[in-house]
Amino acid sequence: MEPKGDNIDRPLHPAGFMTCETGSNEGLPGCGSIDFTVAVVLPAGGSGERTGLLTPKQFCKFLNRPLISYTIQAFERVAWIENIVVVVAKDNLDLMVNIVQQFGHKKVTVVLGGSTRHRSIFKGLQAFQGRGDESPLTKPKVVIIHDAVRPFVEEDFLLKIAVAAREQGASGAIRPLVSTVIATTSEGYLDHSLERVKYRASEMPQGFMYDIIYQAYVQCSEADFEFGTECLHLALQYCGTNAKLIEGPSTLWKVTYKRDLFAAESIIKETLSQAACVVTGVCAESTQLAHALQKRLGALDMQVDIISTLLRSTGKFISKSWNFIHVTVSNSCLEDVQELVRTFEESGHAVLYPVVLILVQLDVSEQSSASERMAMLGAIRDVATEARRRNILLYGILLNHVQGAEKWQEAVENLSQITAALIKERNPALTGQLLWV
Template structure:
C-alpha cells in the first residue's frame, strides 16, 4: 500500500463500511448486497471511490460470512486499489476501528474517507469536496440544511423543544479525517468503553476535535427501508418486457383442484406431475418468457422425480426471484382461466392475494379473469383446465 512519498503529497484512502445486516430494508440478504438495476448496492458505492484519481487505496469492512457476497459485488470492478476485506465487529463503531487498524498495519498514513456502503449514489464531486475539506481540518463531514421543523420530545412523545432550524443540518458520508487522529480517537473510545457513537464525527467530537462541514449532496441518499429500494429501482433506467405463458391439464379422479395457489374442492382432480396448478404454471412461464430464461420445463423437468406432487408456488416464487436477481421489477400479472368448472369467481380475491404473496408484489398488480369455452373443445367438455398468462416486468437496459 502506498505511503507518503513527498512533503506536499497527501495520500487518501477510502474505507467503506459494509458489515451491517440491514434488517429494516427487508430482503433475503444484507442491504449492501441487494441488487438495484442488476448490480449490488456495494458495487455502486465502491465505483466512485475506485474511479477517483486522488484516492490511492480503497478498503472494505464486511460482515462475517459475507465473503462470497463481497466477491460477487466486486466481480465487475477494477480492483487495483482494493485491499482487504476486513471482517467487522458487532457495531458500526467497532467495524470502522477494525478497518482503520488494518490500514494502519499496512503502513497507511494520510487522509481517510469513511463511507457507508448503504449510500450507493455518492458522486465524484462529493468525494472531491471531502478530500479538499480534509486538507483544511482534521475532521470534516458533508452536511445538508434541514428543511423540516425538528422537535425534541420526551419519553412519552411530548414536545420539549423546537430547535432553531437555521442552525440544524443533516449529515452524510463520506466523512473525511486525518487518519492518525481518527484511529487514536477510536482506540481511546474503545478503552473508555464508549461504544455507542453512530458516526465517526460524533466520536471525534467526544475526543475533543473540532469538526468542520462542507456541502453534501441530496442525491446521496441512504438506503434504510424497503421503500428506499423501490425509489432507487425507479431511479435506474429500466426497460419494459412482456412475457406470455400457457398451461393445460387434464381432469381425472380426485376431489379438488389447485388454482392460483388455492385448493378448491371439486368433483374431479388434475392429472399432473406436480400439483397441476395451471394458473401458477402459466404465470411462471410468462415471467420466464419476459426474462428470455427458458420455460418451466427447463428449470423443473417432469422427468425429475423431485418435482412429483410439488406445490406450484415454488415455481412461481423461483421465477419472481429470477426477476429480482437481475435487478428487475414485476409490474403486473394477468391470468385468464378457462374451464366449465369449478367456478373461479367465488375464489378470485383469495387467488389474487395468494399470487401477490408468492410473487412479492401488491394485490393491485394481479388480475384474474375466468371464462368458459362455450362447451367447445376439451375445456367445454369438462375434460381439462387451461390458463393464459401475461407478465409485465422491467429490467435494466443492459439485460
C-alpha cells in the first residue's frame, strides 16, 4: 500500500501483517526463493522506559493484541522462516507464553533473556545449540535479528537481508539520517557537526550467517555485553565480517514513545478498513441497497464485494475481509447475525484482528414505531455483548426507505459515511448501538 499524497509511513502491502494463515503468502515477493534455513531472534526484554508506561512497550495492547504479537506475525507468515526465538525477561516469561498460546503462534520458542540487550541476543542464539538432554532447535544457516517493537517489516525486505547475509556473512538495514548529528562540549556548547549525507542510521532487521554471529558473541568482552548496541560491529570486530548494508523502507520505524503506539494502531486500522464485504439476501430492496453501498463506499477508496446469502452459508466469504455489512429487510435479522458470529468464531477469523459486523436493516414499511426500535436496540445489545467477547464488533443501523430519488441518494450517502467511519474507527464503545438514518 503506497502512501497517497502524505508523509505517513505505512506497510507496503496489507499482507505484511494481515495474513490469516501462517505461510499463506502466495504471490508475495520472495516466496519460495530461499534454499537455505532461516531463523529469527527477537530480543524482547526491554523495560520500555521512554514510553512512560508501566507496561513494557512490547506488551502494550492495541486492537486487543500486544505489540509483540504483530511483530511475530510479520515473521511467522513468511513460509521460509522456520523458527522464531523470542527472548524475554524473567518477569514476563509466563506472559509471553500466554501470548503465543492465545494468538496461535506456531513457530515461536520463548527463552529467558539476560540483563542487557546483547546478553539476551546471545541467549536467543544459544537456543539453537542445546545443552545436555535438551532437544535444540535446528541450527539455521542464516539468523535474522530484529527488534520486537518494529512490527511493520515486509517479506521482500527480509528476503534481501537473508540473501545478503548468506552471500556476505552479515547484512543490515540502514536509513538516511533525518536530522544533522552534532557533537557538544562538556559545557553544553556546539563542538562540531557531521556532514549528514555521509552517514546513515543503522536499523533492524540485521542478518548473519549463524556461525559468524554466534562465534562473535562467544568472543565478546564483558564491556561489549554491558554497553554494546550494534550486532554488525561485533561481527566485524571478532570475525572480520563486513556487513552488506541495504537501505530499508520507511516502515521499519521503531515504537519508542507512547505516541508511536497510537501511530501503529492507526496504520493497522487504516489497512484493515481497505475492504469490506456486503452480505445480502435475495429480495430486490436489499440487493439494490447493497449495490448502492458498493458504489458509494468504492468512492471512498474501499474495495467492496457483495456476497449472497447462499454463498455466505458456505463460509467461503470470510477470508475476503475483516469488515462485513449485513443488509436485510427482515425483522428476524438477528438470527442471521448470530449465525455470522458463530461462523466467525468457529473459523477463528477474529483471533488476530477485531471483525466489524454492521447490521443494516432497511425499513420498507412507512416507518418503524418507537417501541419497535427500542425492542430492536435491546436485542442488538444482547447479541453485541456476546459478540464483543469474541472480538467481533457489532453495530446496528436502521435505514428508512424514503421516497424520491434525491432523498434516497442522500440517505445512502449518509449510510455510507457512517458505515465507513464505524469500520475505520473500530470503536468498541459504540457496539450494540442502533443508529437511525
